Amino acid sequence: MTSVQDSRIPARPRAAAYLGFIHGHLREYSILIALVAIMAFFQVVTDGILLRPINLTNLVLQNSYIIIMALGMLLVVVSGHIDLSVGSVMGFIGALAAVLMVQFGVHFIIAGAICLLTGCLIGAAQGYWIAYFRIPSFIVTLAGMLVFKGLSLALLQGQSLGPFPEGFRLLSSGFVPDIPGVEGFNLLCLLVGAGLAAAMVVMALRGRARDRRHGTADEPVAVFALKHGLIAAAIVYLAWLMAEYRGLPNVLIVMALLIAVYSFVTGRTTIGRRIYAIGGNEKAARLSGIPTERLTFLTFVNMGFLAALAGLVFAARLNTATPKAGLGFELDVIAAVFIGGASMSGGVGTIMGAVVGAFIMGVTNNGMSILGIGIDWQQLIKGLVLLAAVIFDVTNKSRD
Amino acid sequence: MPPLLEMRGITKTFPGVTALAGVTIRIDPGEIHAVVGENGAGKSTLMKILSGVYPHGSYEGTIVFDGAERTIRSIRDSERLGIIIIHQELALIPLLSIAENIFLGNERATAGVIDWRETHARTRDLLARVGLAESPRTLCGRLGMGKQQLVEIAKALAKEVRLLILDEPTSSLNETDSEALLELLLQLKARGIASILISHKLNEVARVADRITVLRDGACVRTLDCRDRTIAEDEIVRDMVGRPLTDRFPPRSATVGEPVLEVRGWTVRHPTQPDRSVVDGVDLTVRRGEVVGIAGLMGAGRTELAMSLFGRSYGRWTAGTMRIGGRPVDAATPRAAIDAGLCYVTEDRKHCGLLPDESIRRNIPLSNLEGIARFLVVDDHRELAVADGFRRRMAIKSPSVEQKTGTLSGGNQQKVVLSRALFADPRVLVLDEPTRGIDVGAKYEIYRIINDLAAAGTGILMISSEMPELLGMCDRIYVMNEGRFVGALPAAEATQEKIMHMIIARNG
Structure with a gap:
C-alpha cells in the first residue's frame, strides 16, 4: 500500500479511500470474519447453546492445548518446516507426568519441570538432525511421531494411569479466585476483560498517534474506530459470559500470556524477523548474516517445550494419562496454522491467524457435537473447512 | 521474398499499464533478428504473445506466419507452426537424460511404448548438428x-523448428560458450x-544480427539493418534509452588510501x-577507495573465492589469512564477516539475495537488524526511514x-x-556480477553508486564476466584461472586482449 503518500493527500475522496483500504487488508480480516460468521451460524442453529457461559468456558478448555501447540507450530512452519510429532510428544509427556507423579509420587512442580525440560530435549533431538544435517523435517518428525507413540505405550505398559494430585489438576480445571463482591457473578473476570479491552484501545490509540507523528497512519478513522470498538466490545462480552459461569480458567491466563509473548516476538523483534527471513529465502538469510541453523534448531526446541506444556494441560484436564492421548492432534494443530494463513513454503503466517484458525476448528467441532453430528461427518466437514480456507488464501494471493 | 512472420499492430494492456502499443515487426526467412x-x-x-503464453484474444493485432493469418492460443499451437522459444531460465529436467529431455512430450513411441533405439539414434544426430559431444544418456x-x-536447441530442432526465439541465451554463459552458441546460430x-x-x-x-529492432516503452523505436x-x-544504446549516453561508465577520480583488505595464501577445497x-x-589486496576487479572465465573460482572470504560460505577453507583494516580477521560465519566490515553482494540475487515475498523495507535491513532495533524490538519507524x-x-x-x-525489475x-x-556499513564490499541481467540505464546507476562508495573510502572488490565493465570501472584487475591468480594489471595497462592472453597462456 502506498502509505506515505496517502496520509498527506487530504483531498482524496473518502469512500474510495475506505474501500481501497479494506480491499488491501481483506486478507488480514478475512479469517477473523470467518470465525465470527461460523460462531454466529452455530449460535443460531444450536439455539444459543454455543455461547452459553458453561459451553464457552469448555470451548476454551477443550482447545487450549491445540492453541498452545499452534503457537510453536507457527514458528516451525514459518521457518519452512513441519512437525508431525507433536501429538505423540504431547501424549508421551502426559505419560511421563503420570509415571512421575502417580507411580513415584514426585511433587507436581518438580515433575512438571522435568516434563517441560524433557519436551525441550525432544525438540532439540529432532531439531539437531533437521537444522545441522538437513534431514527433511517431514521425515525426522514422522520418525519422532512413531518413536514417541511407542515410548508412551511402553511407559504406560498399555494401561491408563491416574488420578493426578489435586494441585496439578488445577492447571486445567482450576479457576482464578474471585474478588469478594457480587454473588453468583465473577467480578474479577469482567474487570480483567474490561481492563484488557481498555489496554488494547489505549495501545492502539498510542500507536496511531505515533504513526501520525511519523506521517505513516494509513488506516481511515472510521475503520480504525470500528475495528477496535468491535474487538473491545467482543472481549468485554465474552468476559461477561464467562463471569456468569466460574470466571477465569487458569489455562486461559496461561494461554493469553503465551499468545501475547509469541505475537510480540514474531511481530516486533529481530528474532521474529530472522525466522521469517529463513522461511522466505534461507540462502539469502544466511548470506545476510542470520544464523539459520541455530534458529531452526531453536524453533524445534521451542516446539518441544510447547508440546510438553500442552501434554501437561491435557493430562491434567483428563486427570489420567492414556496411551492414546494426543493421537492425531498434530493434524488439528497443523490445520489451525494453515487455516490461519500460513504458507506451506514458509515465510508467511501470523500468531493471531493461527489462534483464530485453531478456534475455527474448535468452534466447528464444538458446534457439531452440540448438534449431535457423528464423528464421521465431523471429520469430513473439518477436512472441507481446511481445504476451503487454503483455497481461499491461495486464490486471493494469486489475484494480487 | 515473402516474410516468414509478421506481427502487425500488436497492443497488449495489463490493468493500469500498456505493455505494448501497436508494435509491428517483420521476420524474413533465414534471418537473425x-x-x-x-x-x-x-x-x-x-515473445509471450508470439509463443502463445498470452493467447489470441488477450491482445489486439494480427500475426501472419508463412503467408496466413494465425490464431495462436497456446504454446502447443505455436510449436505446431515451428515457433520455438528457449527461455532465459532453461526448462530441462536435471534428473532426465539428454535424450529423454529432447523428446519430452514428443516421445518416439508406438502405442505409448517408447522406442529407445530410435530415440537415442535421433538424439545422436541432433547432438551432432548442434556440436555437442555427449552421450544421449548423460543426465x-x-x-x-x-x-x-545446446540441448535446448537440439530439442527445438527435434520439433522441426522454423523460427527459434532465444531469450537472453548468453546471460549465464562464459565467453567461449557464448561464442560457440552464436556460431551455432549462424550455422542454423x-x-x-x-x-x-x-x-x-x-x-x-x-x-x-541481420537486423535489429529496438523497443522502448512498449513501442517499436526503429529497425536497423x-x-x-x-x-x-x-x-x-541511444535508441534504447532515448538519450545519448555520452559515456557508458561514469567518471571517477580515485584517491586510494591504505590497504583495507589483505588476503594471503587463501586456499579452499571443493565441498564434496x-x-x-x-x-x-x-x-x-584492496585499498581504501579502490575498485579492484577479478576477471576470469566461468568456473575459474571467482565466486567461490568471494563466498569463501565471506564467512567461509563456500567449500572447506584449508589455509590463508585475512586482514581487514590491518587487523587479522578469522570470520567463520557471514555474521562474523559482516561484523568485521566485509560484505558480499551475490551474483544470484533471485536464489541467494532477495526475500521475494517480503517488501523492500523488510529486505533492506536484514544484515543489520540491530541498526533498526532497540534491544530486541524492531522500531518500525526507524525501519521505514532507513528503507525510504x-x-x-x-x-x-x-x-x-x-x-x-519479487515484483521489481532486475535493476x-x-x-x-x-x-x-x-x-x-562495510569497509570492504565484494560485488559479484553486480550488473548481470540488468539494463543499460540501471547499469549506469549501479556504476555511479560504486564510484560514490569508493569516493567515500570503501574498498570495492568486483567480479565481472563483462570485460568492458572491468576495464571501465576498476583501478586494478586481477586475472583468475583455475583457482589461481595468474596476473594483475593496473587499469591503465589493461586491455581485453592482455587479459585473455593471461588466461590462455596458463591454459595452454
Whole structure:
C-alpha cells in the first residue's frame, strides 16, 4: 500500500479511500470474519447453546492445548518446516507426568519441570538432525511421531494411569479466585476483560498517534474506530459470559500470556524477523548474516517445550494419562496454522491467524457435537473447512 | 521474398499499464533478428504473445506466419507452426537424460511404448548438428549451462523448428560458450532457420544480427539493418534509452588510501571432493577507495573465492589469512564477516539475495537488524526511514517501500540487495556480477553508486564476466584461472586482449 503518500493527500475522496483500504487488508480480516460468521451460524442453529457461559468456558478448555501447540507450530512452519510429532510428544509427556507423579509420587512442580525440560530435549533431538544435517523435517518428525507413540505405550505398559494430585489438576480445571463482591457473578473476570479491552484501545490509540507523528497512519478513522470498538466490545462480552459461569480458567491466563509473548516476538523483534527471513529465502538469510541453523534448531526446541506444556494441560484436564492421548492432534494443530494463513513454503503466517484458525476448528467441532453430528461427518466437514480456507488464501494471493 | 512472420499492430494492456502499443515487426526467412530494449520495454511480452503464453484474444493485432493469418492460443499451437522459444531460465529436467529431455512430450513411441533405439539414434544426430559431444544418456543436471543451452536447441530442432526465439541465451554463459552458441546460430541460419535473439549484450547482437529492432516503452523505436552497414553500439544504446549516453561508465577520480583488505595464501577445497582445490593460494589486496576487479572465465573460482572470504560460505577453507583494516580477521560465519566490515553482494540475487515475498523495507535491513532495533524490538519507524532513505539514494523505482521485491525489475532488485549490504556499513564490499541481467540505464546507476562508495573510502572488490565493465570501472584487475591468480594489471595497462592472453597462456 502506498502509505506515505496517502496520509498527506487530504483531498482524496473518502469512500474510495475506505474501500481501497479494506480491499488491501481483506486478507488480514478475512479469517477473523470467518470465525465470527461460523460462531454466529452455530449460535443460531444450536439455539444459543454455543455461547452459553458453561459451553464457552469448555470451548476454551477443550482447545487450549491445540492453541498452545499452534503457537510453536507457527514458528516451525514459518521457518519452512513441519512437525508431525507433536501429538505423540504431547501424549508421551502426559505419560511421563503420570509415571512421575502417580507411580513415584514426585511433587507436581518438580515433575512438571522435568516434563517441560524433557519436551525441550525432544525438540532439540529432532531439531539437531533437521537444522545441522538437513534431514527433511517431514521425515525426522514422522520418525519422532512413531518413536514417541511407542515410548508412551511402553511407559504406560498399555494401561491408563491416574488420578493426578489435586494441585496439578488445577492447571486445567482450576479457576482464578474471585474478588469478594457480587454473588453468583465473577467480578474479577469482567474487570480483567474490561481492563484488557481498555489496554488494547489505549495501545492502539498510542500507536496511531505515533504513526501520525511519523506521517505513516494509513488506516481511515472510521475503520480504525470500528475495528477496535468491535474487538473491545467482543472481549468485554465474552468476559461477561464467562463471569456468569466460574470466571477465569487458569489455562486461559496461561494461554493469553503465551499468545501475547509469541505475537510480540514474531511481530516486533529481530528474532521474529530472522525466522521469517529463513522461511522466505534461507540462502539469502544466511548470506545476510542470520544464523539459520541455530534458529531452526531453536524453533524445534521451542516446539518441544510447547508440546510438553500442552501434554501437561491435557493430562491434567483428563486427570489420567492414556496411551492414546494426543493421537492425531498434530493434524488439528497443523490445520489451525494453515487455516490461519500460513504458507506451506514458509515465510508467511501470523500468531493471531493461527489462534483464530485453531478456534475455527474448535468452534466447528464444538458446534457439531452440540448438534449431535457423528464423528464421521465431523471429520469430513473439518477436512472441507481446511481445504476451503487454503483455497481461499491461495486464490486471493494469486489475484494480487 | 515473402516474410516468414509478421506481427502487425500488436497492443497488449495489463490493468493500469500498456505493455505494448501497436508494435509491428517483420521476420524474413533465414534471418537473425535481434530485439533489444531496456528491461520493461516489452520484449518478453511480445515473445509471450508470439509463443502463445498470452493467447489470441488477450491482445489486439494480427500475426501472419508463412503467408496466413494465425490464431495462436497456446504454446502447443505455436510449436505446431515451428515457433520455438528457449527461455532465459532453461526448462530441462536435471534428473532426465539428454535424450529423454529432447523428446519430452514428443516421445518416439508406438502405442505409448517408447522406442529407445530410435530415440537415442535421433538424439545422436541432433547432438551432432548442434556440436555437442555427449552421450544421449548423460543426465542434463550434470551438464554446464552452455551445454544445456545446446540441448535446448537440439530439442527445438527435434520439433522441426522454423523460427527459434532465444531469450537472453548468453546471460549465464562464459565467453567461449557464448561464442560457440552464436556460431551455432549462424550455422542454423545457413540452413534456413530464422531466429529472434533477445539480448542485452550489444556486441553479440551487432556481430550476428541481420537486423535489429529496438523497443522502448512498449513501442517499436526503429529497425536497423546491419547488412548495409556496421551499426555502432552507441547508436543502439541511444535508441534504447532515448538519450545519448555520452559515456557508458561514469567518471571517477580515485584517491586510494591504505590497504583495507589483505588476503594471503587463501586456499579452499571443493565441498564434496576434498582433493580438489577450487581456490589455490590466492593473495590479494584492496585499498581504501579502490575498485579492484577479478576477471576470469566461468568456473575459474571467482565466486567461490568471494563466498569463501565471506564467512567461509563456500567449500572447506584449508589455509590463508585475512586482514581487514590491518587487523587479522578469522570470520567463520557471514555474521562474523559482516561484523568485521566485509560484505558480499551475490551474483544470484533471485536464489541467494532477495526475500521475494517480503517488501523492500523488510529486505533492506536484514544484515543489520540491530541498526533498526532497540534491544530486541524492531522500531518500525526507524525501519521505514532507513528503507525510504535507500529508496531515494539508490533511485529504486517503486511507488513505496511496501512493494514486494519479487515484483521489481532486475535493476531495482539489485539496488535492494546492494542497499542491504550498504546498511551493514562495510569497509570492504565484494560485488559479484553486480550488473548481470540488468539494463543499460540501471547499469549506469549501479556504476555511479560504486564510484560514490569508493569516493567515500570503501574498498570495492568486483567480479565481472563483462570485460568492458572491468576495464571501465576498476583501478586494478586481477586475472583468475583455475583457482589461481595468474596476473594483475593496473587499469591503465589493461586491455581485453592482455587479459585473455593471461588466461590462455596458463591454459595452454
